[in-house]
Amino acid sequence: MAFGKGCHLHLIDGSAFIFRAYHALPPLTRKSDGMPIGAVSGFCNMLQRYVEGNEGGDVTHVAVIFDKGSHTFRNDLYDKYKANRDEMPEDLRPQIPLTRRATEAFNIACKEMEHYEADDMIATLACQAREAGGRVTIISSDKDLMQLVGDGVVMLDAMKNRVIDVEGVEEKFGVSPDRVVDVQALAGDSVDNVPGAPGIGIKTAALLINEFGSLEELLNRAEEIKQPKRRQTLIEHREQIELSKRLVQLDCDTPLDFTLDDLEVRDPDPERLLGFLAEMEFRTITKRIAEKLGVEAPIIEETSPAAPAAQDEPPAAPIDPEAYEWVQEPGQLAKWVEAIRERGYVAIDTETTGLDEMTCDLVGISLAVEPGVACYVPLCHRDGEEGLFSGPGYSEGQMPLDEALALLRPVLEDPAILKIGQNLKYDLKVLGRYGVAMAPIDDTMLLSYALNAGLHNHGMDALSERYLGHRPIEIKSLIGTGKSQITFDRVPVAEAVKYAAEDADVTLRLWQVFKPQLHVKKVTTVYETLERPLIPVLARMEETGIKVDRDTLSRMSGAFAQKMAALEEEIHGLAGRPFNVGSPKQLGEILFDELSLTMPDGKAPKKGKTGAYGTGADVLEDLATLHDLPRRILDWRQLSKLKSTYTDALQEHINADTGRVHTSYSQAGANTGRLASTEPNLQNIPVRTEEGRRIREAFVAEPGKVLVSLDYSQIELRILAHVADIEALKAAFREGQDIHAATASEMFGVPMEEMTPEIRRQAKAINFGVIYGISGFGLARNLRIPQEEAQGFIDRYFERFPGIKDYMTETTAFAKKMGHVQTLFGRKIHTPEINAKGPGAGFARRAAINAPIQGTAADVIRRAMIRMPAAIADMPAQMLLQVHDELLFEVEANAADALIKRAKEIMEGAALPAVDFSVPMVVEAGSGESWAAAH
C-alpha cells in the first residue's frame, strides 16, 4: 500500500530503545560463549511489547531508526557538539549490530544512514508523511523531537505509555511546538553540549519567546529587554545562540535512500524470528512468541559456559574441501543470497588475477554462511591455449560477472548484513572497482590483531592452524611459484572451488572464535574505534595515491650514477685493487685484512653471525679518522641507497593509468598499533640529509593544487610526560619551550639562555633513549661517549625526573604480571618474552616500556584519520599519506589555509573525549608544491 491519506506511520527511536534496555537490565551474557546480550534481550522485549500493543490498531507503516557513525553536519557547525558524551560502555558495543538484526528478525524496517542522526531521519520521515496526508507517532521521549509535534504528528513515551501532543509540548516547553527550537536555542542543552545563552533556562526562554514571538525577533530587538543582565547576555552571545538554534533544529531534508512505502507493516517470518531468538538463547521470549505464533518453539540446548578456544579442540564440523558448492546458475546463487539474508551475515573472499587491487581483475567470489557450508562463484576463469589468433576462452560452468554482481550487490551493500572477511580492505577495493560498496564489514585479521598483537602474526593460514587446527590449501599448490606461476583465472574451476570456498569457510570459523573474545578480552572499543573504521579510510588513501614525477627521479638517478662511478674509481684506487663496493664481505676483508685497519677504541673488528667483519655506518664512521677509504664508502653507500631504493625503484611503482604511486598500508603489521607501508614503503622517504631530501621534490601536487603536511610535534615525549606524570616536562610543554633544551637545563643546571647546541644534543639523545627503554650501553654508543659517562647521565635524569623511573618499573611489573602492556586507549600489546631468561627478556622489557608510548601515539593519529574524511568532506582536499606522526594532504591551492585549520583541529583534539591529555597536542603545518616544500 502506498503511503497516503489514512495511513499511520510509527517511527521508533532505536537508540533510545537500546539505552533504555541496557540500563534497565542486569549485564546478562549468553551462556554458550559469554557474549553480552542484556541490552539485546531488553530490546527484543520492548519490540515484542510494542508489536502486541499495536495489534488491532491502525498502524500501517513502521520503522526503527538508528544513529550511525558519530560525525554529522552538526560536528562541522560546532566541534564540541555532543563532545562531553561518555564513550559507549564496553559491553554494549558488541550488542549494537545485534539490535539491528533483532529489528530485521521482527520484520520491521530498520533504517540508519552514515553521517545522519536518527533524529533528522525521523524529522524527514515525519514531514514526508504529514505532507502525504498521513498521521505519525514518534515513539520516543526525547525532547529534541518535540519540535515535530502537531499537524497529525504526536509522540508516544513508551515507558510511561503517555501520548505527547501539542498540549504536552506546551506543558514541557511553555511554547507551541514550532517555537520549541527557539527555546532550546536559548536554554541550551548540557547533554548534547549545546551552549545556548548562559544563565537562561527553559522558563526564562519561554517567557522571552512568548513576549517577542520568535527568536529572530527577540535577538533583533534585544535592546528592548528590561532586565539589564538578560539584555546584555543576549546581545553578547547572539552568535552562540544562533549557532545553538542551528544545532537543535532538526533537518527535514535528509536525503533518504528509501521511501515511506518501504516501511509498510509486515508480519514476521516465524522461522526467522525464532531462529534469531534461539541463537541469542532467549528462552522466555522465544517460548512466548512461539506460543503466540502458534508454532513449536525451537529447542535451546543447555550449554556449558564457553570454554576458551583451545588449540587442540577439534573444529565443530570438519573442514572438507570436497563438500563445497560450485555455483553455476543464477538460481543457485539466489538460494545462497536467501541463506545470507536469513543469517544476517556472510563470510566472503574474492579471488583475483593478482595482488595489486588497483589493476587486478575479479575472477570469482566465495561465500560461507555457517561452518562447512560454503560455495564458490567462478566468474572469469579461462582455459585453453594462448594461440596466435585466439586467446584462452572462458571456462564452462560460470555465471556472467554482471549477473552475479547484480544478485550479490543487495546483500553486500545491505547495512543489516555483516560481511566477514580476512584482510577485507583488499576485497573492499577490488569490489569497489566493480561498483560495489561493501558495508558493513568485520575483519578477522583485525579481530586477531586487536586480541593478539604481540603473540603471533595475523595471516589467515597461521590463524587457521593455530585456532582451528587446520592447514588450509596453499595458494602455491594451485598457481605455483616463481617464473612458472600462473594467475588465478587459469586455475581449473573445480580446484578453485575447493581452495576459495575453504578460505571463506575458515574465515567464518575464525570469526566465530574471535568475535566473542573481543568482549572477554575487553578490546571491543579498540576494534570498534581504532581498527574497523580505519579500513575504508586506508582504502581510500591507497586508491588516491600520490603524484610522483618520473622525470625528476630519472634525472636524479643519472646524476647519482655518475657520482657513484667516480667514487667507485677512487675507492678502488684507495683499496689497491678493484672489488665489489656493494659487498660488505669483500669490503671487510679489504679494510681489516689487506689495509689492516684497527678500531680506534682498540676493540676487535669482528662481528656478525656469519663471522664476517661488520662494516656498518657506525664502524666506518670510526675508521674514517684513520683512512680516506671509509668516508668514500659511506658516500658511495648513501648514493647507492638513494638510487636503488628511491630514484630507480620508485619509478617502477608509478601507476600507468593514474601517474601516481599507490602504497599499501598494513594495518596489522606493527605490534604497537603503528601502520606499515609497503610496495612501495612511503614511510621511509629520505629527509635527514640534504641530498636525500631532494627525493621529496619528486612527490608533487597536481597543477593548481598543493601538498599540505601536518605533523604532531614531539608526540611521544608529550605522551611520556603525561603517562609518567612529570610535572617539569608537562610545564615545559605547556609553556611551549624547546623540550630538549628544557631537559638539558633541568639536568645540567644550565640556564636556558646559556644553552649550547652540544648540551642540548645530549639531552635530546637521552629523551629519546628514555622512550626506547634506555641503557648506558645504548646511550653511550649513540652519543659516542664512554659508557660510565652515559650511565651518569641516565642516573642524573632519573634523579631529576623520578616519575620516569617509576613509570618504567611499573610498566615492566605490569607486563610481567599480565603478559601484556596497553595504550591509553586500551590497545593491548602482548609481551610473551618478558618472563623469559636470557637476552630475550631485555628486549622484551624495553619493548614493553616503549609500546604504550609509541602505541598511544599511533592510536591518536588513527583517531584523527578516522575522523578526517567527514571533517574535510566539503573541501577540495584528499588525505594521501600517513607517516606515523604526519598526515599528508593534496588540496586546491586556494583552500590550503582552510584545510590546515580544519585538519589541525581534528589532529590536536583526536584523543578526546576518550583521553584528556594534561599536555597540549601541537600540530605543525606546511604546504608547497612538493613534499620537500611542504615538510
Add this chain to the structure above:
DNA sequence: GTCATCACG
C-alpha cells in the same frame, strides 16, 4: 631464503 645495511618515525 637469510643477512647486512640503511631509509624513516
Add this chain to the structure above:
DNA sequence: GACGTACGTGATGACC
C-alpha cells in the same frame, strides 16, 4: 657478576 642492549618498521643487494 656476566651478558648483551637502544623502540618500531620495509627494501635492497649480496650471498648461499
